[in-house]
Each structure stands twice: as C-alpha cells, then as structure tokens.
Amino acid sequence: MHHATPGAGGRGALTPGTLALVVGVLAVQLGFLLSYIGSFHHPRPQGIPVAVVAPQKAADRLDRLPGDPLSVTVVDDERAARERVRKREAEGAYLMDPSGARDTLLVASGAGGPQAQALRRVGERVAAEQDRRLKMVDIAPAGEQDYESLTPFYLIVGWLVGGYLLASLMGVLAGTRPARPELGALRLAGAAAYAVLSGLGGAIIVDPVLHALPGHFVALWWVGALLVFGTAACTLALEAFLGIVGIGVAVLIFVVLGNPSAGGAFQEHLIPSFWRAIGDWIPTGAGTTAVRNIVYFSGNALGTPLLVLGGWALAGAVLLLAGSLRRREPGLTLPL
Structure with a gap:
C-alpha cells in the first residue's frame, strides 16, 4: 500500500516562476484600475x-x-x-x-x-x-442605432480581443516561439485568414444585423481585418520573445493602455495629457478613429489611422519572424 505524502499534490506550486506570474497579474490588474480611473474620473475639455x-x-x-x-x-x-x-x-x-x-x-x-x-x-x-x-x-450626428458614437469603439474592442485571443491560443497549443521562420510564417498565414473572417463577421454584425453602422460594409470589413491581423501578429511576436509573459504585455498595451485612450467613452480632448498623447498611436485608438471617420466623415483623415494600424501589423510580422530565428532557451513553464 502506498501512502500519500502530505503536501505532495502542491509541490512546486510556489515556485519562483509561479510567484512571478502572480505578481505580474497583480501589476496588470492594478494598472488596469489606474489607467481606467485615472483617465475617466474627471473628464474636462482641454484644447x-x-x-x-x-x-x-x-x-x-x-x-x-x-x-x-x-x-x-x-x-x-x-x-x-x-x-x-x-x-x-x-x-x-x-x-x-x-x-x-x-x-x-x-x-x-x-x-x-x-x-x-x-x-x-x-x-x-x-x-x-x-x-x-x-x-x-x-452637422455630423451619430447614427440612430449608435448611441453617443460608442459602436465604433466597441467594434474595435471586439476585434482586438479576437486577435490577441487567437495568438494566445496558438501559443498555448503550439508553443510560444516558432522553431523556425517557416513555422512563424505559417502562424501569420493562419492569423491573416482568421483576420479576414473576423473583419467580415464584425461588419455583418454592425451593418445588416444591427444596423448600427450601416452603409460602409466593405470598408469596415477590411479595417477590421487589418486590425485583427496586427493585434494577433504583435501578440505572437511578444510571445516569441517573452514567452507566456508576452500575452500579459499584449493585454497591457491593447487593453490597459489602449482602451481608456481610444476616445471611446470620453474623447481625446476630455482626458488627461498622458492618455491623450498615446491614444492615436495604439491600435485601439487608431481603429476607433478610422471607423468613425469612415462612417461619419466621408472617409476624411484616414491616412494616419491606417498607417498606424499597418505599422503595428508590419512590426508584429517582422518581429515574429525574427523571434523564430533566435536560439531557443529554456522557457517559463507553468506548474500543473
């Protein structure tokens, strides 16, 4: 008869790696609170x-x-x-x-x-x-089915979530770092196919299904595809260099910093200067601006938002391929 050793089931539960992950999660959580409350608690017009x-x-x-x-x-x-x-x-x-x-x-x-x-x-x-x-x-009113012009922001958030969740799933199932560039390229191809479908699905929801942003189906589809691909590619690149921690960094960039500064609930000139300065350069803000400009401003001033989205997509793809060339080192493992 074998007797269980007390505490054997919890062996390794408090390893340095686990503790580091817990501390990282706490930091992201507190950053989330600071970012949202710091940007929204006292909106006032500024310039x-x-x-x-x-x-x-x-x-x-x-x-x-x-x-x-x-x-x-x-x-x-x-x-x-x-x-x-x-x-x-x-x-x-x-x-x-x-x-x-x-x-x-x-x-x-x-x-x-x-x-x-x-x-x-x-x-x-x-x-x-x-x-x-x-x-x-x-002279450019929000649509009848788009209260306070919030739909563009929530559409962008939904697309972003799909992008980094796809990359996270790839990292969990196939490892965070591709063994060679060909495998990195295969992940990018999969992300591109997913992005096209994701962009299509979002455009269908806000146009023919809910009529929240009608009349711009094709333009919204391809903005969504570019955004989803860029988010997925950047998250994959962060995973290739940082392992599972890269997922947390992606959440930090796209959600903790990106959402409050995107101009969704409160626009650029109503929030403090830090969030105002970064909003246009993060995909969340660039995407929200692009969708609003397409729907309500006849596609004017699209150049900068599209360049920002394209820049993130290109940077993510290049860095992922570069990460797949790096010598593989022992990664951070999670105790099960």
Whole structure:
C-alpha cells in the first residue's frame, strides 16, 4: 500500500516562476484600475480644436477661457468652418453673428457624444456671459442605432480581443516561439485568414444585423481585418520573445493602455495629457478613429489611422519572424 505524502499534490506550486506570474497579474490588474480611473474620473475639455467665425477680439476671448477648454482657429465664414469639421481639422465651430444676438455652435456627435456636449456647455457659458443666445447644430450626428458614437469603439474592442485571443491560443497549443521562420510564417498565414473572417463577421454584425453602422460594409470589413491581423501578429511576436509573459504585455498595451485612450467613452480632448498623447498611436485608438471617420466623415483623415494600424501589423510580422530565428532557451513553464 502506498501512502500519500502530505503536501505532495502542491509541490512546486510556489515556485519562483509561479510567484512571478502572480505578481505580474497583480501589476496588470492594478494598472488596469489606474489607467481606467485615472483617465475617466474627471473628464474636462482641454484644447478642443474649434473653428471660429468672429471678430479677432472675440476669437481671442474664446481662446483664453479659464482652463483652456478650446483651441481656436479663425476662419472666414460658415462654409470654411463646416469644412474644417468634416475634414477632422476641428471638432466644432462657433459662429458669431455681429449684427444680432444669436450665435451658432456647430458640433459633430459622430466624433463622440461627450465631446459634443462639452462643447455645448462651453458655448452656452460664453453666450450667457455676453447676453447672447446660442443655437447648436449637429452637422455630423451619430447614427440612430449608435448611441453617443460608442459602436465604433466597441467594434474595435471586439476585434482586438479576437486577435490577441487567437495568438494566445496558438501559443498555448503550439508553443510560444516558432522553431523556425517557416513555422512563424505559417502562424501569420493562419492569423491573416482568421483576420479576414473576423473583419467580415464584425461588419455583418454592425451593418445588416444591427444596423448600427450601416452603409460602409466593405470598408469596415477590411479595417477590421487589418486590425485583427496586427493585434494577433504583435501578440505572437511578444510571445516569441517573452514567452507566456508576452500575452500579459499584449493585454497591457491593447487593453490597459489602449482602451481608456481610444476616445471611446470620453474623447481625446476630455482626458488627461498622458492618455491623450498615446491614444492615436495604439491600435485601439487608431481603429476607433478610422471607423468613425469612415462612417461619419466621408472617409476624411484616414491616412494616419491606417498607417498606424499597418505599422503595428508590419512590426508584429517582422518581429515574429525574427523571434523564430533566435536560439531557443529554456522557457517559463507553468506548474500543473
């Protein structure tokens, strides 16, 4: 008869590797809390780009409001102001009628409902201080089935989750580092095929199924495919160099840092400077901006978001292939 040794089942449960993973998980969790609460707990307008049709003195007053909520550019007329908003060069416009007592505020809720409402509050305060009335006109409104223009953000988040989950699954099933470049290329091919299907599925959901973002099916499909492939490729590359820790780093980049800075719940000019600075350069923010520009702004200002998404995809692919060339070393193993 064999007698069980006390504690044998838990042998190795507190190895240094396990402890390091637990500490890493705790760090990601606390980073998640700090990132989300730090960026969202006190949204306020900061330097929102606004086109202004008004005498220079009045425009200067708008540009020097307490707290600097606006960044003003003077334009000649309402047509020029509308054009700047549509081309994503301004987030709104203030039109002052020098011959009357009623001004007009142009906003674009398709770029984000909270930002449009922030502009409304600032405009109403300015008008009230001058004993003027203010009319608000939404020249690029969010769709009827897209409350506060949140659908683009959640669509991007869903695509991102698919990308890094696919890469994580590949790492668990086949090892985090490909043994040779051909196997790395095979993983990239699999990620590309998955990305095309994932992009197609997301476009079907938001267009013919839910009608949340109708009329841009093909463009959304391929933006989604590029985003999913880039996310998967970068996660695979991180796994190739860092092992299982690479999955955590991917979550740190795409979720902990990417989600709060993406302009989803609160837009770029409503969040603190750190998140404002990084948002456009992470796939989450670049993807959200790309989708909004496609749907609500006739595809204007797509160059930078698409370059960012393409850059992440290219970097992920190159680094994965480079990682497959590295000499294999003993990796971190999980106690089972």
